Amino acid sequence: MPIGYQERPLVPLDVGDRAILRPDQLSGILAALRGRGYTLLGPTVRDAAIIYAEIAGADDLPVGWTDVQSPGSYRLAARPDGAFFGYSVGPHSWKATFHRPEITLWQAERQGDGGFTIHEPAPETSRVALIGVRACELAAIRIQDRVLLDGPFADPHYAARRRDVFVVAVNCTEPGDTCFCASMGTGPGVESGFDLALTEFVTDTEHLFLAEIGSGAGAEVLAEWPVDRATHGQIAAAAARTQAAAQRMGRSVDTRDVKEVLARNLENPRWEETAARCLGCTNCTQVCPTCFCTAVHDLTDLSGRTATRVRQWDSCFDRSFSYVHGGSVRRSGMSRYRQWLTHKMSFWADEFGSLGCVGCGRCITWCPKGIDITAEIAAIRAADPS
Amino acid sequence: MTPARTDPWVPEPISIKRIARESADTATLVLDTSERPGGFAFKPGQFNMLYAFGIGEVPISISGDPSDTGELVHTIRVVGKVTEALTGMAPGSTLGLRGPFGTHWPLEEARGRDVLIVAGGLGLVPLRPAIYEILKNRSAYKRVNIVYGARTPQDILFSNEISEWRGRLDVSLRVTVDSAGSDWFGHVGVVTSLVKLARFDPEATVAMVCGPEIMMRFAVRELETQGIADERIYLSTERNLQCGVGLCGHCQHGNVFVCKDGPVFRYDRLAPFFSKREV
Ligand SMILES: Cc1cc2nc3c(=O)[nH]c(=O)nc-3n(C[C@H](O)[C@H](O)[C@H](O)COP(=O)(O)OP(=O)(O)OC[C@H]3O[C@@H](n4cnc5c(N)ncnc54)[C@H](O)[C@@H]3O)c2cc1C
Ligand code: SF4
Ligand code: SF4
Numbered sequence: 001m002p003i004g005y006q007e008r009p010l011v012p013l014d015v016g017d018r019a020i021l022r023p024d025q026l027s028g029i030l031a032a033l034r035g036r037g038y039t040l041l042g043p044t045v046r047d048a049a050i051i052y053a054e055i056a057g058a059d060d061l062p063v064g065w066t067d068v069q070s071p072g073s074y075r076l077a078a079r080p081d082g083a084f085f086g087y088s089v090g091p092h093s094w095k096a097t098f099h100r101p102e103i104t105l106w107q108a109e110r111q112g113d114g115g116f117t118i119h120e121p122a123p124e125t126s127r128v129a130l131i132g133v134r135a136c137e138l139a140a141i142r143i144q145d146r147v148l149l150d151g152p153f154a155d156p157h158y159a160a161r162r163r164d165v166f167v168v169a170v171n172c173t174e175p176g177d178t179c180f181c182a183s184m185g186t187g188p189g190v191e192s193g194f195d196l197a198l199t200e201f202v203t204d205t206e207h208l209f210l211a212e213i214g215s216g217a218g219a220e221v222l223a224e225w226p227v228d229r230a231t232h233g234q235i236a237a238a239a240a241r242t243q244a245a246a247q248r249m250g251r252s253v254d255t256r257d258v259k260e261v262l263a264r265n266l267e268n269p270r271w272e273e274t275a276a277r278c279l280g281c282t283n284c285t286q287v288c289p290t291c292f293c294t295a296v297h298d299l300t301d302l303s304g305r306t307a308t309r310v311r312q313w314d315s316c317f318d319r320s321f322s323y324v325h326g327g328s329v330r331r332s333g334m335s336r337y338r339q340w341l342t343h344k345m346s347f348w349a350d351e352f353g354s355l356g357c358v359g360c361g362r363c364i365t366w367c368p369k370g371i372d373i374t375a376e377i378a379a380i381r382a383a384d385p386s
Numbered sequence: 387m388t389p390a391r392t393d394p395w396v397p398e399p400i401s402i403k404r405i406a407r408e409s410a411d412t413a414t415l416v417l418d419t420s421e422r423p424g425g426f427a428f429k430p431g432q433f434n435m436l437y438a439f440g441i442g443e444v445p446i447s448i449s450g451d452p453s454d455t456g457e458l459v460h461t462i463r464v465v466g467k468v469t470e471a472l473t474g475m476a477p478g479s480t481l482g483l484r485g486p487f488g489t490h491w492p493l494e495e496a497r498g499r500d501v502l503i504v505a506g507g508l509g510l511v512p513l514r515p516a517i518y519e520i521l522k523n524r525s526a527y528k529r530v531n532i533v534y535g536a537r538t539p540q541d542i543l544f545s546n547e548i549s550e551w552r553g554r555l556d557v558s559l560r561v562t563v564d565s566a567g568s569d570w571f572g573h574v575g576v577v578t579s580l581v582k583l584a585r586f587d588p589e590a591t592v593a594m595v596c597g598p599e600i601m602m603r604f605a606v607r608e609l610e611t612q613g614i615a616d617e618r619i620y621l622s623t624e625r626n627l628q629c630g631v632g633l634c635g636h637c638q639h640g641n642v643f644v645c646k647d648g649p650v651f652r653y654d655r656l657a658p659f660f661s662k663r664e665v
Contacts, residue, residue: 105395108439108482115480116439120396152646153394153631263641266662293635296628300440307440311395314635321636323626325465335664343638350641 003201003234005208013219018230018238021209023084025225026198027058029168032221033129038166041097042131043090048076050090052097055131062087069176069361071370083202085132088176089360093289094130094137098161099144101313105157105296108307116307123160133169133194135187136179136358140289142193146352147292166217169194173241175249178361180374183252186358189242196222199238210238251364251374253345255355258377261384262346266338270379275333277369282315284363284371285340290356293321316340341376394631397437397482400458402475408461408543412508413473414449417458417483425455429490430515431622431650435630436460437482438471445627445645446472447512448486452519458483461511461543487630489650491516492620496592500529502584502614504605506577506597510534510543512622512649513596517551524556531584532559535577535597539563539570558584577601578608588613594650596622603661606653619653640665 005020013019021029030040034057042055045062055061066079067087079086106120133141148158172181172188181187190197195218199210210230213219230238285291295314300307314321316339322329330336348356357373364372403418419426428448437443450459464470472481493516501520505513520527532551536542542561552559560580562573573580577597593614595605602621609619625637625644637644640659642651659665 110439114478115401116399116482118396118399118482120393148633151632153633155633156393156395263658266659266665292633294628295634295636296443298440298442304440309395309443316635321626324624329625330664332664339638339665347638347641351638351643 003206003208003210003237005206005228013213013222013227013229015213015215015219017219018210018212018235019222019227020230020234021198021211021225021227023058023207023209025227026084026209028225029196029221030057030129030131032224033166036221038127038129040129040131041094043085043087045076049074050076050087052090052092052094058084061085061132066174067176069178069365071178071364071372072367073370074365081202081204082207083200085170085198085200086174086202088172088174088179089134089137089362091287091362091366093287093360093362094133094141095144095289095291097128097130098141099148099155099158099292099313100161103157103311105309105311107309110305123157125160125163127164129166129168131168133167133190134172134360135169135190136181136184136360137289138167138169138190138193139181139184139186139358140360143290143352143354143356143358144292146354166221167194167196167214169197169214171197171199171238171242172245173200175245176361176365177250178364178372179249179359180251180253180361181359182246182249183255184355184357184359185255188245188249189239194218199241201237201241210234251361251372253357253359253374253377254381258381259346259349259355261381262342262377264386265380265384266342268380268383270376270383271334271338274371274376275337277371278317278333278337279368280317280319280333280336281368282317283366283368285315285317286313287362287366289360289362290344290358291315295321316343341373344373345377394484394633395629397435397443397484399480400483401480402477403457404477405473405475409541411465412461412463412541412543414459414461415472415475416450417460417481419458420456426458426486427455428452428486428515430493430519431490431512432486432488433512433630433649434458434460434483434485434487436468436472437484438468438475439480439482441471442468443482443484443628444468444472445487445630447622447649449511449514452515453522461508461514463508484630487645489648491594491650492592492652493519496520496594497526499527500586500591501527501531502581502586502591502593502609503530503532504577504581504593504595504597504609505532505534506601506605507536507541508543509595509597509601509622511596513594514544514547516594521551521554521557528590529586530557531586532557533562533577533580533584534560535562535564535580535601537564539566539572560584576604578604581605581608581612591618593619595619599624606660616654616657617652621651621653621656622649623651623656624649
């Protein structure tokens with residue numbers, strides 16, 4: 001059923017209000033964001049995947065593309081309807097924007113007297129507008145904020161990059177086969193943490209977006225356009241699309257007492273069975289939007305006068321991750337797979353007040369062996385002796 | 387206690403005042419903190435991250451007297467490249483310092499109670515500042531027992547101080563070694579066997595334990611057998627640790643971060659996974 005577009009006189013819109021936009025108006029809004037000095041980061045097709053990169057405007061979006069995902073498999077497919085956001089999530093997450101894969105922490109310079117001085121590069125700041133952020137990804141950003149900003153020490157590099165961000169979120173209407181955000185309580189609808197949130201409607205006869213205003217900055221950007229205020233019927237239609245997506249979701253996790261079930265099953269034989277399939281390739285930790293671990297490396301130039309410390313993403317699947325002199329604590333693949341899953345779905349809650357998984361499904365899709373975190377949890381639960 | 391710098395990733399250069407050999411593979415470094423605003427204040431049990439130029443950075447407990455803020459004392463055993471570089475440095479040279487980080491021994495809670503200190507090998511290092519504090523305020527504590535195990539008589543750390551403490555009437559100190567020649571007249575055997583000999587009231591004892599993980603497992607079992615509740619047993623644990631400030635994720639041990647929730651833990655916090663393999 002068409003939801004209809006009708007231009008009305010300019011009315012001031014406020015936080016919480018909803019408007020109806022045509023694709024050309026959405027393009028205009030993206031241009032307006034650039035005009036305000038934001039670098040646009042959004043989904044775009046590259047290397048046969050939908051990834052996040054700098055985009056010039058709406059033309060760079062994956063218009064008319066979708067993705068087909070299953071454990072260990074990801075394919076792009078054309079869709080005839082020209083949808084802008086007709087896919088779920090790809091291998092990239094916004095983690096790479098705020099928590100960079102590699103940074104230089106500082107450089108030290110030898111002095112004549114045998115001492116040294118240390119220079120710290122000013123943390124890089126940026127003014128970015130994220131386009132097309134899903135609910136699960138907003139949840140992941142909130143989780144990383146808690147880890148990297150809210151502890152006894154904040155990471156100044158992450159803080160600098162998080163400071164000036166405009167978020168154009170998208171309510172999911174197209175869940176993937178590996179998604180399970182509905183069961184994690186993190187999606188598919190966005191509830192907070194955005195400046196604008198879009199719901200896309202695309203049929204043979206119309207292509208419209210319902211835009212919800214989440215902040216003063218969002219209202220300001222929208223105020224530049226003569227947009228149509230959404231009717232109750234349109235708002236209900238948008239909500240229905242997101243609800244339908246929740247129903248269609250491929251997978252789910254029973255989160256009731258999952259924290260306790262995993263914590264009391266550290267010796268469950270299932271860990272060994274799964275570890276026998278796991279390659280230890282670290283894909284799952286690289287694609288996960290909440291995995292935050294890093295390693296530092298000390299480098300020196302050839303003269304030995306300048307020493308640099310760099311920080312890179314690390315993975316608990318790496319044997320050296322838990323190295324103490326004499327050998328690694330987690331020597332077996334079993335213990336490393338168990339560490340990853342129990343951290344996400346149990347210990348994280350004690351450490352940071354929520355589970356560390358948002359149900360985006362990336363680790364399932366990008367695991368070359370198709371190991372499925374939802375199936376693993378179900379198996380442990382089924383084998384739980386108590 | 388916040389470090390002097392605002393960026394927790396960045397060390398400050400600090401110079402070495404003195405360096406003394408403790409044993410064949412262990413040395414004590416005294417760093418000059420007299421020029422530092424406020425000197426260097428810390429609590430017994432805390433650690434610093436020490437950086438050897440161009441080589442790397444490692445967590446090292448503070449082994450000196452907390453009441454002396456003009457110098458900072460670290461005792462380091464050579465096991466690899468960074469510890470070798472740190473102990474091989476000459477007085478006057480510079481290393482990088484971040485800290486102090488982590489939790490401390492429960493000296494407040496131990497007031498008015500018996501204290502039982504159980505150290506294995508290098509585990510004596512983070513306990514020494516606690517011993518200094520306790521001896522300085524000796525009347526605040528009831529019976530003080532120290533049991534210490536080393537590999538051989540030559541590996542006994544701080545031997546001058548050990549003799550001094552042994553000479554005190556208000557401290558009961560027992561030392562054992564794993565193996566020794568015929569010139570050793572002391573105990574031979576594991577440190578947990580000395581716990582049985584110590585006299586304390588299990589209902590009113592605070593135990594502080596540090597040593598290799600396997601030794602701590604046995605020690606905890608023995609302390610429990612002696613009737614000390616898990617809530618009054620404290621351990622200092624060790625994990626790979628790269629940032630020291632709860633950001634890098636390396637030191638996770640079950641549901642705790644060794645760097646920010648520890649390294650000193652009340653045992654009941656670790657109990658659910660401490661004896662589990664490879665957690
Ligand atoms: C809280 C805490 C306090 C400590 N206090 C002391 C002390 O007072 N005196 C002392 O001699 N030792 C102490 N250690 C152990 C000391 O940190 C290691 O012996 C040291 O890191 C080994 O580094 P290396 O380069 O010489 O050895 P290698 O075996 O060459 O290690 C290579 C690298 O692995 C990492 N690594 C190895 N072992 C450890 C470890 N145990 N913890 C963290 N990272 C490690 C380091 O990044 C190191 O550079 C402490 C460890 C912790 C966690
Ligand atoms: S654990 Fe898997 S499903 Fe959960 S947030 Fe990470 S990548 Fe997504
Ligand atoms: S992606 Fe799959 S195979 Fe690779 S480390 Fe993760 S679970 Fe193992």
